[in-house]
Amino acid sequence: MSWRPAANAAHHPLPEDNVIRALTGFSTRNPWKVIALWAVLGIFLSGLGQVLLFRVTQSQAGDFLPATYDSAAAMKIAEERFGADPDANAITVLVARTDGKPLTAPDQRTIGAVAEKLAHRHVQMPKNDDNGPSFLVKDYSQTPRVSPAVVAPDRSFELLSVELTGNSTDPGLQDLYRAVRDGTRQAFVEEGMRTGFTGGLADQVDTADAEKTTTTVVGFLMIGLIVLINILVFRSVLAAFVPLFAVALVGGAAAGAVVGVAMLTGIKLDPGTPSIIGVVLIGIGVDYFLFLLFRFREQLRARPDLPARTVSGEVSARVGIAITSAALTIVAAFATLGVATFGQFRVLGPAVAVSVLVMLLASLTLMPALLAVTRRKMFWPSRALKREPRPGRAARLGDFVARRPLTAILASLALLGALTAGLIGIRMDFGQTGGTHKTAAAATSAEITRALPAGVSDPASVYVEATDHQALTAGRLKALPKALAEVKGVGQVGRTVLNDDRTAARIDLYLTVDSQRAQARHLVAGPVRDAVARHTPAGTEAHVGGTAAIFADVSTAVDHDLRIVFPVAAVLIALILLVLLRSLLAPAVLMIAVSLGFVATLGASTLFFQRLLDKPGVNFVLPLVLFLFVVALGTDYNILISDRIREEMEHPGPARAAVARAVRHTAPAIMTAGIVLAASFGSLGVNADPSTQQIGFATALGILLSAFVLSLVLVPALAALLGRGIWWPVRPRRTQPRPHTAPPPAADRPYHDGDFVH
CATH class of the missing domain: 3.30.70 (Alpha-Beta Plaits)
Incomplete structure (x- = not known):
């Protein structure tokens, strides 16, 4: 294999390309300084973040609602008039x-x-x-x-x-x-x-106590799987453990940075945010390291005469451009959450963005420094650097996609379409009861429900506040509790409680259904609030609070945010792809592909949770979070394969041969990275929080679809079908290879990295 000149971006570098080359160049020239700096930062920020994390998290869902919502107004009255502690x-x-x-x-x-x-x-x-x-x-x-x-x-x-x-x-x-x-x-x-x-x-x-052992075991299994995959792929001790240690160090630094930013800005994080950030960092961090390792090994084979440190600098600069674009795609996608009204989404965006930016910085500094230090020893004791691997599955896949692109496209669309059909009848679930374990708390709740209304331990509350400056009395409000008692689904109405100065009143409602179920949410949002609106005395205003009311308002906020965030995120990602690929058609192809992957993943998740497991529906946060993760993370792999296709198309020969070579070279990295990232998210499936469980399962499935179907079959097949026209209007220029490094004819060129496992 020849040492090829960099792609078109290298001939006409953009300003950000120069910054990337400066960072990677400095890191490979001064590797020990960079490693020492990251070690100090990682240890310090990791310890600080773990200690201070719970000072910047809040567990009440209602605290994330804007003050304009009815349940938020009720909470304000409870705090100001009745001294309720949030x-x-x-x-x-x-x-x-x-x-x-x-x-x-x-x-x-x-x-x-x-x-x-x-x-x-x-x-x-x-x-x-x-x-x-x-x-x-x-x-x-x-x-x-x-x-x-x-x-x-x-x-x-x-x-x-x-x-x-x-x-x-x-x-x-x-x-x-x-x-x-x-x-x-x-x-x-x-x-x-x-x-x-x-x-x-x-x-x-x-629930946490019951699932503690399972969570620990799954965590070790996830780490073991990542190590095992790296050992099988690289047959090397360092290549198996160094990426994991590096990512753990950077992950600690990123978590500390998120906590620090939250403390400085006054942002409160959702309890599920840290675990989501953790798996995101492990997944994308190992992915980025794998992208570097595969290309590093490829170029060490191609030019054994060059010093390994020189090769590490060139590879880091080249792959760093794709990694930067991929990371910025994630950052841009989650930045769109800043326009959301629901605070749980709004705080997730900056948290993920900050952590991904830290991992990006590590990918351009720490990871190149580690390559420069370990050099060829990174792949010890494997002898893979001394021989060319035999043609394998990646080579056969590349040849199939290039020869029969239409068949590959139709097969991909048939699979995605079948999964998308699962969206029929999709329902949103706002329940927060977690865990599959039969806990003592669940048994106690069931015993209480057999004798008392289901909502006795978590009542809905109607708060009435005087606006005419006249004192409230039970007699003045008597029509309201009477009307509420007649609402079907209200099992019992508590006595009217007045605050000390009689400026506000509270009426507790004990519903006949669990406050966290959909029936309670519909009951409070409909009949209860209607009754309150009709029977609130003149000179007062009333608001309905409690868990069911909060989830009813969260439902409204989420529906609003879905209609805004989806198109904004799609536009931002498309703009990044437009700048990166310098094409109008290629970004459209990628966006269509990841959109199909998203709806297929959501459909499959609906089939699994709503149909197979008989859940009330998919968790209300799943569509938005899944869209961001699958589109943003799935675009990583599409960027990697597209960048390589463009590079290969700059060389003489048919466009389909270039696609075949791109798949052959890139498939092992994407396959390995996809499995690692899916395993990272899959570990969330044992989390005590039901929403986190669903996010873990669905995102893992979406990553696998993105890696194995979209990036390795659908996108290359479309590129093979469209040829160099996919890069319209700026098609890659065909460059002439340097003397003494001319690549062999396509028919004689060996397959490189063709096997998933060498």
């Missing part, structure tokens, strides 16, 4: 006799006495060195608010309400809850009674 976590404690008999009057007095004692017991946060240095960890020690709630109609149990304040995702607060739970349980055991605990925090902790 960080309060309500826990429902079930207390019953151990013999199963109904509670007696003495039993109830005992429960009240124990509750009174617990309400005055200050609970210290258990010391856990795993949470970080004590001077940086927030001290959640507090006295829980404990109060009687309700007695079951059959007197089989009594419910207590316990309130803990703090970020429910923080391990510190979770440890405090465990201490409160154990102390409460012991206090009632001493009185001969049993207890059960449920509610958001209780369910979250129980």
Whole structure:
């Protein structure tokens, strides 16, 4: 194989190309300085990010809604007029006799006495060195608010309400809850009674405890899979472990950078954002390193007479251009979330953008430096550098796509079309109950539901505020609770509670359906709000709050954001492709391809979750996040193959032969990278959060479709069918090879990197 001159971009470099070459050139000339700098930054930022992460996350979905939404206005009244703490976590404690008999009057007095004692017991946060240095960890020690709630109609149990304040995702607060739970349980055991605990925090902790082992095992399996793939592909120890160590170091630095930016700007992150960022960084980081390794190995074989450091500089500059374009595509796609109204989307965009930019910087500095330091030893003890691999699957795939492009196109479209059919009847699921495990919290909730309305532990609340400066009274508001009691689906209406200065009132509604189910969302958004609008007294305004109301408003916000973000993201990605490929037709081909990949992935996800697993629907965040991930990450592979097709078409010979060579050279890198990235996202499938589970599965599937169907079959086949016309109006110029490096005739040219595993 010959050492070829760089592609057209190298002959007419853009300003950003010069910056990339300057960065990669400096890194390969001063590799140890670059490695040392990244080591210091990575360790420092990683430690800082882990400790401060939970200071910049918030777990309440309603906090992400704009103030103009009804449930957000209700929360504002609750905080300002009733002193509600936005960080309060309500826990429902079930207390019953151990013999199963109904509670007696003495039993109830005992429960009240124990509750009174617990309400005055200050609970210290258990010391856990795993949470970080004590001077940086927030001290959640507090006295829980404990109060009687309700007695079951059959007197089989009594419910207590316990309130803990703090970020429910923080391990510190979770440890405090465990201490409160154990102390409460012991206090009632001493009185001969049993207890059960449920509610958001209780369910979250129980689910995390149940899935802890699975999550750990899956994490190790994911790392093991990445190492195994690299060993099989490169037959090298360093090539297997160096990318993983480098990406872990950079990932820590990126996570710390995200936390730092969040603290400086006051942005609050969603609890699921860190785990999503983690797999994104592992996936794209290893992908970018693999792109470099494959091209590095290819050029070391081609020019054994050149110093390895020189080759690393040339390869890093060349591949760095494609990597930069791919990374900026992801950044641009997620930057569009800045126009979203739902805060959960709006904070995800900057977080992913910052982390990807950090990984891009590492791809242009740390990774080239590691290549320059390891040189040919990167592939030790493999002898692959000393021999040309035999023609393999990648070579046969390239020949097939080039010879029969129409067949390849029709086969790809048939597969994508079949998966897209799954979109028929798609439903959005706004439920937040997580985990497939039968936890103690879930069992307690089921026991309560058998005797009381399903929404008793999480009521919807109507907040009424006086606007005429006249004091509110129960008599003035009596028509409203009466009307609400007549709404079908409202099991019970609580008494009207007035605040101290009688400027606001709260009416709790206990629904007959779980507050996190779609029925509750439709009930609150429709009949309940209609009844409130018709029966709110003159001189007052009313708003409906609570979990069901929040999800109803989130549904409205998401629908609005989908209509805006989709076209904006598509336009930005298309503009980046236009600048990179310097063509009008090629970007259109790529955008059509990734759009087909998106709808096929969403259709397949609907089939899997909604039909096969019988879920209420696909999670409400999935379409938008999936669009961004599949389109942005899938475009990475399309950029890599397109860039190589353009480079190959600059050499003499038929366009279809150039396509075949491009697939032959690039397929191993795309296949390996696709599997690694899919494995990274697939690891999210065991996450306790249901939305994260679906994102992990769906994105992994979308990445596999992008890598194996779009990038290696559909896009090359379209390029083979359109020929050099795909680059209209600026077709690549055919360059003459340098003397003494002339490539052999196409028929005699050996297949390189043709095997997926050498």
